[in-house]
Amino acid sequence: MAQNVTPPRGMRDFLPAEKARREHALGLIRSVYAAHGFDEIETPVMEDSSRLHAGLGGDNEKLAFAVMKRGITADDLAAAAASGDALSLADLGLRYDLTVPLARFYATHRAALPPVFRSIQIAPVWRAERPQKGRYRQFVQCDIDIIGDATPLAELELLTATVATLDALGLTGCTIRLNDRRILAGILGSWGVPEALRERALITIDKLDKIGVAGVSAELVEIGAVSADAEVATALEGLTTADWHLASGVVPPPAWLDLEAYAELLALREAVPGATIEFDPTLVRGMGYYTGTIFEIAHPEFGYSLGGGGRYDGMIGRFLGNDVPACGFSIGFERIVDLLEIRDAERPRAVVLVHDADVPAERLLALKRELVASGSRVRLERRVKNFRALLDRVTADGFDAFANVTADTADASQLELRELGA
Template identity: 60%
Template structure:
């Protein structure tokens, strides 16, 4: 039996119709973000291994693909094997996200960039995931970031641009779940968790949508978290709540939090409602975002038809300072392109007219190329195909590739005006 020939696990081929849908979506995203004043950049697919494993990428560092050094001496290979440390054999690695490369990019080119830099990055990234539906080893990320703006203007611009882009893509009903890492920290302190416990407690709370409230409480008890703090958290989970009429604001945020949180932090987050439609913002006190580099506002894209998020981001003011020695304000948002593109209708026409020319074997190259050149000059997408007995199958395939009309090329067809164009 012949062996199946498939792409590597977790990676995919895209047929023409699929590729056209993806490119259409990417075109909309680029146009929308560009209209909001962002500039596209490009970084290498590989970065130095020390950068990728510097603690900036959180758990994603464990999923990075490493690239072996060239011409390694056998002794060095054996030493690494004996120490069970394959990483010392690598000097480069494939990027696992676009945020770490952006931080390095900004540090490299700061003098050539404006004081407030608005960046677009759209590119593939690689992670050594366990492949499953919706989770791949190679996938595209679509990021926008604002570097150098410490005020809430950065969050407002990024959220507004992202919502506008989702609307342009035709994804109706998207809202933004929003929280602040400072509010999370304050909440854990009110519950009674020690500061040393905070990282692990947040990791457990981040599983809330998967294991539920009781699952979170059970795991915290198993990990020997402060018993009184776990009891307080459990009581908070079971508190009686009433629906808040105001969808997002000081009152709604205050009611969703335990007593004792600094009102200034609440007012700071609620101020976003002055810029972004509050009906599209939803405060979630237990939104964590697993990356440890977030320092302030965090957010995710929610859609009423799906339990998973369609993207996320937040403020990460401390990351770039790791390179420059001084902190630089930064905030970013990443659209989950692979999830979103699967939700889009396969509108792949790409042009107002797409015409299939079906010709006989007797047609000459000069005749066909002249026709095609004339039609393309008039703004029509054109494909030449030799007519087969099963014309219906040809038309079906063409329609799947975005062609909207067809015409037969007769031996005496000399110009586009001679064609009898019909809709597919």
């Protein structure tokens, strides 16, 4: 019986052409981030389970893959199942984002880092998602973070670098939505949401694009955040349909609007020319660690964000005992890589040398070295009967030219390059 050889659900293999596309995009992202003064770091794929479940990751903590302790017995499994405490069997877990590991990294290496540390992390993360279009159990995140700067300059640097990266990728038509947790706190306060239920209420509001105004309103009543007779649905409808924009003033300002936070958002927009930036009072970002400004990348053709981030001044203090200001922005790599087209000018010449069986290996390797030295990518292929099938295959692999090599070919100057895919 044939075995199932597909990858685990929600995880993928990448053929050479797709891998090349991904690496090209990642290279562009890295180069722009580095040009804006960020330095790349690397953290382990696993962290202590207690750290991943410290109440910082919102609903994503529930999606963390746990790594079982060594020496667990069947009796241990049965006891954990009976008690409902499966996490007691795990001491490690796969990271579900790159922000919690960064906070731990900074706490570990603070003495060796500059007072204001600008980091790049580009790496896979894992979540036990229900696989669907655009959602995977293993996916790459592209994060930039600034630690140690409490001023709006941190947000400005992140926004500027992100806008430049989207431009370099050729991704046009994006809008950056802005909000602030202080503004959200004002909205919840105006609805009478108890302090103890505010984080849970924000998680519910974050579902607005999935379950709509009626669904959010009903869930807020269900969790006890608001009373059944509260006019939350009407208020939400007003928030979602109002022509919100970042202007010099909202006249008259709503009672819930934190004017200081709003003024800071206005200043951010004015300082990032060429970007489309809008204020959205319903923007939440579901992670529980955000403390101030939050932002998200939207595109009119897609019903989901292409990236996001915000300020999380309280997280690192969990590890150090004193708070350190921090802010980050992440590009949703998996959601944008399929939208990108690699322009021919950005790729090296890719040449296939199709050779007869009697061409000496030494000559083939000499020809290959000569072309590689000139900047080309080169592959050797032996001539086969079905020549058209060979050309179709190498074209699909990203090669754009071929040349025939015979026993009489002495050097690269005698090669006649012919275009593929024309």
